[in-house]
Amino acid sequence: MTSLSETGTSAVVSALRAAGCVFAEDEAELILATARTPDEVAAMVDRRATGQPLEHVLGWAEFHGLRILVEPGVFVPRRRTEFLVDQALAQAPGASVVVDLCCGSGAVGAALAAALGDAELHVADIDPAAVACARRNIAPYGGHAHAGDLFDALPTDLRGRTGILAANVPYVPSDEVGLLPAEARDHEPLVSLDGGGDGLDVLRRVAAGAREWLAPGGCVLVETSERQTDEAVRTFRRAGLTTRLAVSEELYANVVIGARD
Template identity: 55%
Template sequence: MAYDELVRRLRAAGCVFAEDEARLLLGAAEGDVLEGLVARRVAGEPLEYLLGWVDFAGVRVTVTSGVFIPRQRTAHLVELAAAALPAAGVAVDLCCGSGAIALAVLAQRPDAEVHAADVDPLSVACARENLTPVGGTVHLGDLDTPLPASLRGRVDVLVANVPYVPTAAIALMPAESRDHEPRGLVDGGTDGLEVVRRLAARAPRWLAPAGRVLVETGAAQAAVAADAFARAGLAAGVHHDDERGATVVSGTMPS
């Protein structure tokens, strides 16, 4: 299939970055295999599932169908986490999905001890594929419940990209996300902050003195999320990256 023809087909299907996608698909397959991938993309399946990977925050992350696809705005969360880690620090990535955040943090801070956890077995399998070769440890279970007790009071940075889309807003999401990523990966409850509140209540038991918890939210949710951290006894802060359209709320343990 010629590049120009592929670009036309992708653009007609509504792919905003048709030129970039065409180059990636042509590099991934040819012949009937390529035609099959193009047909799936034109039907709305996310490009990342077709390729089996995504470039995120400077690392290539394996992504399998049914696992949350890391968004580029979440690189802001990675930067804040890596900057907050002390030398040979301990980092935990909850609701880890593919393990993208943990993998990117390890790339920047290879001296860190990194753990990740997710309740979804598909996500845990994907995260292990990404993290085990670089020394990360992945646990299966709900939020912090599978973490080893030895981490209590030792975590320097606890990062979580939890589901934070309000239930009623899911219908307004782009079709490729709404129709192909499982609802449980994005549904944060009535106001989008149900999991954030659970995390805020549990974070202090794991954080080291002056340790930080970092979570991505929508800009309009930040004040409520910050209040949840403050109610848990943490010093709350809000961090915006206007270029990426990213908002991160932090909570810092007293030292």
């Protein structure tokens, strides 16, 4: 799209404000920059006004300096998860094999591959829609996308070779999913949100299986909430991992890091 008048811009902002969008001006700017025609602008505003996540409306999300494709029904990468990527790179800057479990759009894997340069990348998710989306995002890095349940999805020759195992697991307790913003609970897959009774069911499974997949000196990183960190750290330690907790107060991010000695 070449340009829109100020009246058009104002109309977009007004429509978004009326729909309850707190950052209407910023969202309007992104919509106007992404749409190619006034009709596309109108359609995107309508979709946003019905409560669809902005990233689904735009078709992309910014993550760790990359533009990640995000399709309807796929988990939207959160900016706080950039902290997990940074921690992984600090912990294992020379990793040659990267695995992104519960990959969603593949944002974490793509960001790690982009930063590392020539790492062998594998991403996996139980949701076929997520795997299809991730495959597009990791294609520039020669990555491999796999469908299946956690480690069952991975090629067996990755055992003992993985330098970075990132797992952005679901960690919302089951009885709290209904308290999430409508954008998440109505438009993102339940499997990417619901972490079981206390929110740590999938984290426990990742911790239990991680060590055999890690190379010597390799690390596994999982995001969790502040109130879950103590139990998450204990879980990692029970799995035989040298464990530490990294926290970003700015991003409200908590990442449990386990290393294989």
